[in-house]
Amino acid sequence: MKNYIDGEWAGSSSGAVLEKMNPSTGELLEKFPAATRDDVARAIDAAESAFESWYSLGSKERSRIILRARDIISGKREELEKLLIAENGKVPVQAGEEVDGVIDQLSYYAGFERKITGEIAEGDTSTRKILQYRVPYGVVAALTPWNFPAAMVARKLAPALLTGNTVVLKPSSDTPLSSEWIVRKFIEAGIPKGVLNLVTGKGSEIGDFLVSHSKVSLVTMTGSTETGQRIMQKASANMARLILELGGKAPFIVWKDADIKNALKSLIWAKFWNSGQSCIAAERLYVHEDIYRTFMEKFVAATKKLRIGDPQHSDVGPLINMKALETTEQFVKDAAGSGQKILTGGNKPKLEGKFSGGYFYLPTVIDDADQKSGIFQEEIFGPVIGAQSVSSFDDVILKSNDSRYGLASYLFTKDQKTAFEAAERMRFGELYINMPGPESSQGYHTGFRLTGQGGEGSRNGIEEYVKLKNVYVDYSGKELHLGSVREDLF
Numbered sequence: 001m002k003n004y005i006d007g008e009w010a011g012s013s014s015g016a017v018l019e020k021m022n023p024s025t026g027e028l029l030e031k032f033p034a035a036t037r038d039d040v041a042r043a044i045d046a047a048e049s050a051f052e053s054w055y056s057l058g059s060k061e062r063s064r065i066i067l068r069a070r071d072i073i074s075g076k077r078e079e080l081e082k083l084l085i086a087e088n089g090k091v092p093v094q095a096g097e098e099v100d101g102v103i104d105q106l107s108y109y110a111g112f113e114r115k116i117t118g119e120i121a122e123g124d125t126s127t128r129k130i131l132q133y134r135v136p137y138g139v140v141a142a143l144t145p146w147n148f149p150a151a152m153v154a155r156k157l158a159p160a161l162l163t164g165n166t167v168v169l170k171p172s173s174d175t176p177l178s179s180e181w182i183v184r185k186f187i188e189a190g191i192p193k194g195v196l197n198l199v200t201g202k203g204s205e206i207g208d209f210l211v212s213h214s215k216v217s218l219v220t221m222t223g224s225t226e227t228g229q230r231i232m233q234k235a236s237a238n239m240a241r242l243i244l245e246l247g248g249k250a251p252f253i254v255w256k257d258a259d260i261k262n263a264l265k266s267l268i269w270a271k272f273w274n275s276g277q278s279c280i281a282a283e284r285l286y287v288h289e290d291i292y293r294t295f296m297e298k299f300v301a302a303t304k305k306l307r308i309g310d311p312q313h314s315d316v317g318p319l320i321n322m323k324a325l326e327t328t329e330q331f332v333k334d335a336a337g338s339g340q341k342i343l344t345g346g347n348k349p350k351l352e353g354k355f356s357g358g359y360f361y362l363p364t365v366i367d368d369a370d371q372k373s374g375i376f377q378e379e380i381f382g383p384v385i386g387a388q389s390v391s392s393f394d395d396v397i398l399k400s401n402d403s404r405y406g407l408a409s410y411l412f413t414k415d416q417k418t419a420f421e422a423a424e425r426m427r428f429g430e431l432y433i434n435m436p437g438p439e440s441s442q443g444y445h446t447g448f449r450l451t452g453q454g455g456e457g458s459r460n461g462i463e464e465y466v467k468l469k470n471v472y473v474d475y476s477g478k479e480l481h482l483g484s485v486r487e488d489l490f
Contacts, residue, residue, distance in 0.1 A: 006046035007193025026357030050194030063113035068189035109158035149175035244452035248407035280408035328382035406448025
């Protein structure tokens, strides 16, 4: 694997490399460049140099290139699916769903080729107009996460490139391989040199430099809240535009009149999809007291049946790395130590062969009545969920909103009043009623509180990558008379 800068593939200028481990086995998967600041600076310079010609190309041709990349990816999708299984530990069906997401994102955003419009405002007289154009920012720094390493790349590249921006892409060090694969497909599709650049390495070593560079006009990042806060500080020196999708702590509410089977199916998906490593993962379970015992018995029974181990034959894959595994273990240890009851799971599975060294953790359900516990307040990002019984609607709304985060939320009820009242009172960017996620391309993926700022998806997501430029015009042809300028000067 190599960096891609100004149309050329190269290793780090220092010669340094990092190692990517296979999360299912703990064995070395690939080595990749540890880019230097000089490498990043060259990538930014290349993006800036390519900007004017890329923007001048027009949205129709930019869309064609994105669609060609989509078609190439679609024709070789099995390669990307296998890469996601090896690099991320996804089970095959989820790897396939992610590739579907890549193709959908590219298709959706490319469809805006002639739909980015401006406005004309009236001036102070009938012969004066104010033309408002939507124009790209320039150089975009795109920092992508490891949990959906292909889909998030597509969701950032497509709108940024379609609107005329150029990009320096820095993927997570846990999943650089799928980003390189996608970049190669854009090159095959004919993207000009300098328009799309790829640098790999540790965020602590090149991330700060990238987001604080004076030539970077917009930073889009999906990741942790702590990283987002750091980016805000670093990018503030140049007043760069920020699109930050950060942490989540989604409540999953099952009301007393819910369709229990559908709620169970959706909960299994919302909690254990991608091993719980999702910003929209259900992390807090609130069930009405009238059905709490029945629902929990069924949920625990279904959870125990989930297969774990070899991703090719499992329902739940590994966590991304050893640190994630240790963090998950600590959450459960703290819960047990404070007297909370572990209903199922609570430890690593006993696996044999090469998978014994993988970063697996059993799907875990905890009966936890403490609203202030780490299980209910901190983002776990693993296959662990705490559950509480609730008695009143006001109480469940209060508890749901009691979080530093505000991305996704879930509600299962057959009552329209309950559903619409929840939609009004719950402080989350997304509420899924009687259905699981994930978010759709045509929806605006955004959140409240420490979940970040800006958003992605829909026309609103496209407009995150452009800004209004105003042009004032007087076409009367008459001599101007300006009261503050004396006529005897001329």
